[in-house]
Amino acid sequence: MLAALAATLVGIAIVLTFFVAPEDADQGISQKIFYFHVPIALTAYACFGWGAWKALRLLWTRGERYDLESYVAIHQGTIFGALTLATGSIWAKASWGKWWVWDSNQLVLFLVLFLFYSAYFMLRFSIEEGPRRANVSAVYALFGVALIPISFLAIRLAEDFIHPTTFTRDGPQMTGTMFFAFCVAWLAMSVLAYALYRVELLGKRLDANLRDLREALTA
Amino acid sequence: MTYLGAVTTLARKDLRLELRARDTLPAMLLFVLSTLVVFHFALPTGADEVAAQGLLWVALVFTALLGLARAWAPEREGGALDGLVLAPNDRSAIWLGKSVAVFVFLAAIELVALPAFALFFSPLSAAAVAGVLLANVGICAVGTLLAAMATASRTRELILPLLFLPLAIPLVVGGVGASVSTEPGRYLTFLGLYDAVFAILCWASFEYVVSE
Amino acid sequence: MIRARAVEKRYGRRRALRPLDLDLDRGGFLVVTGANGSGKTTLLRLVVGLAAPTRGTLEVDAGRGELGYLGHEPLLYRDLTALENLDLYGRLYRVAERRERTGMLLERFGLWDVRGERVGSFSRGMTQRLALCRTLLHDPALLVLDEPFTALDDEGATLLDRLLAELAGSATVLLSTHDPDRVGPLASNRIVLA
Numbered sequence: 001m002l003a004a005l006a007a008t009l010v011g012i013a014i015v016l017t018f019f020v021a022p023e024d025a026d027q028g029i030s031q032k033i034f035y036f037h038v039p040i041a042l043t044a045y046a047c048f049g050w051g052a053w054k055a056l057r058l059l060w061t062r063g064e065r066y067d068l069e070s071y072v073a074i075h076q077g078t079i080f081g082a083l084t085l086a087t088g089s090i091w092a093k094a095s096w097g098k099w100w101v102w103d104s105n106q107l108v109l110f111l112v113l114f115l116f117y118s119a120y121f122m123l124r125f126s127i128e129e130g131p132r133r134a135n136v137s138a139v140y141a142l143f144g145v146a147l148i149p150i151s152f153l154a155i156r157l158a159e160d161f162i163h164p165t166t167f168t169r170d171g172p173q174m175t176g177t178m179f180f181a182f183c184v185a186w187l188a189m190s191v192l193a194y195a196l197y198r199v200e201l202l203g204k205r206l207d208a209n210l211r212d213l214r215e216a217l218t219a
Numbered sequence: 220m221t222y223l224g225a226v227t228t229l230a231r232k233d234l235r236l237e238l239r240a241r242d243t244l245p246a247m248l249l250f251v252l253s254t255l256v257v258f259h260f261a262l263p264t265g266a267d268e269v270a271a272q273g274l275l276w277v278a279l280v281f282t283a284l285l286g287l288a289r290a291w292a293p294e295r296e297g298g299a300l301d302g303l304v305l306a307p308n309d310r311s312a313i314w315l316g317k318s319v320a321v322f323v324f325l326a327a328i329e330l331v332a333l334p335a336f337a338l339f340f341s342p343l344s345a346a347a348v349a350g351v352l353l354a355n356v357g358i359c360a361v362g363t364l365l366a367a368m369a370t371a372s373r374t375r376e377l378i379l380p381l382l383f384l385p386l387a388i389p390l391v392v393g394g395v396g397a398s399v400s401t402e403p404g405r406y407l408t409f410l411g412l413y414d415a416v417f418a419i420l421c422w423a424s425f426e427y428v429v430s431e
Numbered sequence: 432m433i434r435a436r437a438v439e440k441r442y443g444r445r446r447a448l449r450p451l452d453l454d455l456d457r458g459g460f461l462v463v464t465g466a467n468g469s470g471k472t473t474l475l476r477l478v479v480g481l482a483a484p485t486r487g488t489l490e491v492d493a494g495r496g497e498l499g500y501l502g503h504e505p506l507l508y509r510d511l512t513a514l515e516n517l518d519l520y521g522r523l524y525r526v527a528e529r530r531e532r533t534g535m536l537l538e539r540f541g542l543w544d545v546r547g548e549r550v551g552s553f554s555r556g557m558t559q560r561l562a563l564c565r566t567l568l569h570d571p572a573l574l575v576l577d578e579p580f581t582a583l584d585d586e587g588a589t590l591l592d593r594l595l596a597e598l599a600g601s602a603t604v605l606l607s608t609h610d611p612d613r614v615g616p617l618a619s620n621r622i623v624l625a
Contacts, residue, residue, distance in 0.1 A: 059427050064485075112388055113385075115385045119381040123368065123369075123372060123382060126372040126373045126374045126378060128373075128442065129444065130443045130445075131482075133443075135428065135430060135431075136368050136371055138427065139364075139427055142420065142424065143417075150412070153412075154389035157405065158392045160396065225522075228519065239510055293508055293509070293510060296509050297508055298504025298506050298507075301500075302506030305481065305495060305500055305506075306495065307496035307525075308523060430483065
């Protein structure tokens with residue numbers, strides 16, 4: 001049911017973006033990618049935050065289930081992060097003709113975060129299952145959310161000596177309809193992420209239960 | 220024994236171990252000097268001084284990584300980490316003691332590396348040196364904790380750089396900024412902020428990294 | 432002093448210790464036996480706090496400063512001397528009259544002559560004897576020994592026998608072993624892990 005809702009919202013978002021919202025005066029059709037790029041980015045942040053919250057709960061209460069929840073949230077966050085980079089790259093190509101620019105602070109931040117969270121998976125899969133792995137993953141997830149604002153500040157500061165920025169704002173000025181379309185897209189992405197989160201969590205829990213059952217039967 | 224007493228005891232233990240074994244420090248020293256020489260060849264003619272300043276930070280980060288990879292080796296060899304964890308001290312003291320020792324090692328290396336850099340490339344401003352010291356704190360605090368995490372992993376030496384580099388990026392920004400900018404104060408403050416935030420995070424979370 | 436109810440330890444899917452009940456009063460001497468992999472080491476690690484139980488309750492009425500643990504690893508620094516190792520732990524455990532106590536233990540376990548040598552140069556038996564010194568340094572109320580006789584040489588084993596005989600009754604001892612007959616007479620209770 002959740003999946004159906006997500007699909008519907010995404011559908012509505014697409015319709016609104018391409019047919020209802022007026023074209024931006026400066027950038028034209030390429031600006032449309034924005035309706036997806038920014039919500040996807042925001043959703044990725046939310047996933048990382050959610051993952052960090054679950055990590056905190058794990059360390060606080062030692063409840064086993066939080067480990068899986070934290071992992072799945074971060075997994076979703078990384079997927080959406082990769083999508084952010086992809087949509088950002090498309091936007092860059094459409095706007096400036098190059099597949100990558102260092103000008104967008106948000107994009108650079110996502111690159112750093114993508115590296116950070118990729119290392120999360122490498123770390124997690126190189127430790128044996130157990131409380132150690134859960135604890136270490138949780139601590140790393142907390143470092144991640146601390147890194148987000150700090151990195152953002154760093155990238156802002158780096159502007160001085162890295163590149164002169166060619167534009168001052170990441171996004172277009174939005175009219176009423178545009179804003180509405182944007183909000184719908186944001187809602188759509190959030191619901192989609194949540195749906196995927198629930199699906200993956202359910203799947204992994206099912207796997208674990210099957211394994212336990214199998215062990216209990218053969219023991 | 221007070222908290223600081225435990226930290227001092229542990230840091231002194233690490234300094235004594237290194238003075239006796241003398242394997243990590245000379246290696247780091249040679250590494251940083253070799254790296255600086257490589258940079259000379261890596262910089263095309265006409266590259267300005269500013270670019271070279273950036274490379275100093277690359278050298279420092281990778282030299283630190285070299286040292287950090289071996290930071291917890293003595294504890295691994297005899298299982299001594301369990302011994303420290305069992306002792307009736309706050310577990311964070313283990314992290315702090317180790318970080319202090321790593322800081323001393325890094326600072327010792329920089330005592331040679333910075334003048335070498337000034338000799339090979341261009342002189343360093345006072346702000347640059349302040350930046351190095353502030354960044355050191357961050358490198359040692361975060362690096363020591365990440366190295367402890369890496370100890371739990373199968374791919375120990377391989378994973379530490381992957382964990383460390385994204386977290387080192389803000390430090391590099393701060394350091395390079397302090398070296399080349401006309402307003403180094405902003406960057407130094409930023410480095411201070413990084414140090415404060417991550418030191419607190421490390422201090423609070425070390426206990427969990429070593430527990431099962 | 433120790434009270435365990437349905438204590439269990441799992442590492443992911445691997446079960447290291449099946450649910451267990453255990454009681455040990457002050458002054459008691461509990462011997463744990465069982466096949467390899469039955470969870471002896473896991474149980475001892477849980478008692479001293481190196482690991483936390485996955486399920487069940489475990490109450491140990493002794494602070495970290497009152498626990499003495501001898502594990503499979505000596506918990507020593509190879510590049511420090513015997514004296515330096517004990518001095519380090521002596522400081523961390525705030526041992527009163529550290530130097531005297533260190534000296535006394537080294538002598539008792541026949542390590543006084545090699546006190547200035549690196550632990551890395553010791554034989555396995557000597558290392559285990561030093562580990563025993565480390566365990567006893569702070570005069571723990573609860574002694575937890577994981578197969579202590581395994582790595583000991585004959586001389587060390589005799590010293591340990593004598594020590595355990597002395598301690599039975601005054602300190603509380605939890606000991607795991609492959610050779611239950613050796614400490615049999617001293618034991619107040621026994622547990623066999625499946």
